[in-house]
Amino acid sequence: MRLIFREVFLSFRRTPSLSALSIITIAFALFVVGLFGLVAVNLRLALADIEERVEIVMYLRRGTPRAAAVAARADIRSFPEVESVEYVTADAALERARSELVEFRDVFGDLVTNPLPASLEIRLKPGFRDGQNVALVAQRLTGFRFTDDVRFGREWIAKLDRLRDITAAIGLFVGAAFALASVIIIGTTIRMAVIQRASEIAIMRLVGATDGFIRRPFLLEGAIKGALGGLAAVALNFAAHQAVNRTLIETSFFSDAQAGLIVLFGTLLGLLASALSVRKHLRQV
Amino acid sequence: MIKFNKVFMAYPKGSLALKDASFHIKKSEFIFLTGHSGAGKSTVLRLIYAEHQPTSGEVRVSGYHTTGISSRETSKLRRRLGIVFQDFRLLVDRTTEENVAFALEVTGTRRGVIGPKVMRVLTQVGLAGKARSYPGQLSGGEQQRVAIARALVNDPFVLIADEPTGNLDQRAARGVFQLLQDINTNGTAVVLATHNLDLVRRANYRNIELQDGEIVFDSGNDTREDMDE
Numbered sequence: 461m462r463l464i465f466r467e468v469f470l471s472f473r474r475t476p477s478l479s480a481l482s483i484i485t486i487a488f489a490l491f492v493v494g495l496f497g498l499v500a501v502n503l504r505l506a507l508a509d510i511e512e513r514v515e516i517v518m519y520l521r522r523g524t525p526r527a528a529a530v531a532a533r534a535d536i537r538s539f540p541e542v543e544s545v546e547y548v549t550a551d552a553a554l555e556r557a558r559s560e561l562v563e564f565r566d567v568f569g570d571l572v573t574n575p576l577p578a579s580l581e582i583r584l585k586p587g588f589r590d591g592q593n594v595a596l597v598a599q600r601l602t603g604f605r606f607t608d609d610v611r612f613g614r615e616w617i618a619k620l621d622r623l624r625d626i627t628a629a630i631g632l633f634v635g636a637a638f639a640l641a642s643v644i645i646i647g648t649t650i651r652m653a654v655i656q657r658a659s660e661i662a663i664m665r666l667v668g669a670t671d672g673f674i675r676r677p678f679l680l681e682g683a684i685k686g687a688l689g690g691l692a693a694v695a696l697n698f699a700a701h702q703a704v705n706r707t708l709i710e711t712s713f714f715s716d717a718q719a720g721l722i723v724l725f726g727t728l729l730g731l732l733a734s735a736l737s738v739r740k741h742l743r744q745v
Numbered sequence: 746m747i748k749f750n751k752v753f754m755a756y757p758k759g760s761l762a763l764k765d766a767s768f769h770i771k772k773s774e775f776i777f778l779t780g781h782s783g784a785g786k787s788t789v790l791r792l793i794y795a796e797h798q799p800t801s802g803e804v805r806v807s808g809y810h811t812t813g814i815s816s817r818e819t820s821k822l823r824r825r826l827g828i829v830f831q832d833f834r835l836l837v838d839r840t841t842e843e844n845v846a847f848a849l850e851v852t853g854t855r856r857g858v859i860g861p862k863v864m865r866v867l868t869q870v871g872l873a874g875k876a877r878s879y880p881g882q883l884s885g886g887e888q889q890r891v892a893i894a895r896a897l898v899n900d901p902f903v904l905i906a907d908e909p910t911g912n913l914d915q916r917a918a919r920g921v922f923q924l925l926q927d928i929n930t931n932g933t934a935v936v937l938a939t940h941n942l943d944l945v946r947r948a949n950y951r952n953i954e955l956q957d958g959e960i961v962f963d964s965g966n967d968t969r970e971d972m973d974e
């Protein structure tokens with residue numbers, strides 16, 4: 461084991477520029493992936509914020525008895541998709557309108573009879589706040605006898621869904637493209653390292669070193685470079701995040717687990733790339 | 746110990762490099778493998794150290810059948826062989842003792858025993874005083890001695906040498922040959938591929954002569970002994 465670390469260290473010392481180059485390319489690739497990740501993280505937070513406000517409003521027919529509304533509320537609460545149901549009486553609706561729509565306070569104040577209907581405001585559980593589930597629940601709500609109207613911004617929710625889908629798709633695509641690019645770059649640097657050490661490898665073979673033994677330092681080298689690249693990428697992302705915060709808008713950074721995941725991803729990427737490259741190029745030595 | 750039985754060897758894009766070769770090398774034997782360039786000497790050696798596998802026939806080395814041998818078994822086999830070449834194949838960025846120690850390190854030898862083993866073989870080849878020199882600071886003859894020391898350090902039962910004197914002047918060549926003879930005297934078999942007839946004439950060892958991939962002469966061929974083992 462000590463020997464392997466010595467070999468890895470030697471390879472860094474023997475080819476400092478090559479080693480630095482591969483770390484930088486991995487760092488850059490993961491930095492770009494990370495940037496996208498940051499956008500995705502912040503977009504997701506923003507979406508969650510918006511989704512938080514997604515609700516279905518079920519207007520009740522005028523004259524619906526309070527007992528019927530309360531019973532319906534209990535019924536709707538038991539839907540698996542539903543998080544909470546709030547019963548807003550006609551009086552409460554008027555009160556709310558008065559306080560929220562300050563400009564029309566006088567208008568509301570002058571009213572003799574309350575023009576606003578009572579309603580049930582339904583909030584769905586986090587996993588069910590997409591267009592399909594919202595429409596499904598709304599459909600079910602129209603089945604109540606005393607339902608006057610159900611409103612839920614169908615278009616708007618559908619757009620939100622699409623935005624999230626597009627975000628995910630671009631993320632996957634960009635991530636995959638850069639992962640592939642770094643695999644190729646790491647593979648190339650490992651290939652150069654293998655070629656550079658061809659005479660050593662040939663001698664190792666000659667004196668009876670096993671293939672596993674010959675491969676190990678390259679794999680370790682790839683993994684270490686990947687990990688260093690991942691760390692550098694996290695640092696770069698943090699710098700970018702700080703710069704955006706200072707100049708543009710307040711954004712969130714990765715959680716420790718997400719940052720760890722980037723480093724882990726870099727490590728695995730380095731390992732995978734060197735494994736592929738070593739397997740292919742050791743045969744040619 | 747090393748046994749070729751009706752061995753044919755064809756390279757992927759080449760004609761037959763070895764045709765119907767059969768011979769048996771016994772323990773502690775010294776063998777010359779002679780013939781013109783392209784006769785098939787290196788091919789025979791590569792078959793012994795399982796760099797190649799025979800196209801047909803069988804090669805047996807120390808109990809291993811090299812046909813279909815796994816890479817793990819090949820490693821095990823090579824730890825029991827010592828191999829040297831015309832071009833020495835030393836690592837130029839390592840000293841004499843590091844070059845020799847390399848063979849032990851990469852085969853998982855305990856660190857504690859590496860130093861003494863290296864000094865022992867360097868003394869044996871007469872280079873104890875140059876342990877800290879780099880290959881570039883050594884003469885051709887000395888470099889070949891380092892290569893021989895590296896080949897010996899794992900205590901092989903046979904030393905395989907492919908034109909080891911090809912890059913050396915006559916004096917150095919004779920010195921290396923003398924070293925190989927000493928090694929053989931200590932009980933290690935030696936298979937020496939060479940077209941240096943000066944050496945062949947200097948000692949009365951068994952000579953297997955190849956011509957266009959065929960064994961045309963074998964001074965020590967004894968088919969009866971081929972049968973046992």
Ligand SMILES: Nc1ncnc2c1ncn2[C@@H]1O[C@H](COP(=O)(O)OP(=O)(O)O)[C@@H](O)[C@H]1O
Binds near residue numbers: 761780784788789
């Ligand atoms: N790797 C190879 N690929 C194709 N042909 C080869 C290869 N190595 C050797 N040969 C051919 O095999 C024959 C024997 O070569 P070799 O064993 O190297 O001869 P020697 O060592 O006696 O000079 C020659 O005709 C040579 O051209």
Ligand SMILES: [Mg+2]
Binds near residue numbers: 907
């Ligand atoms: Mg040859």
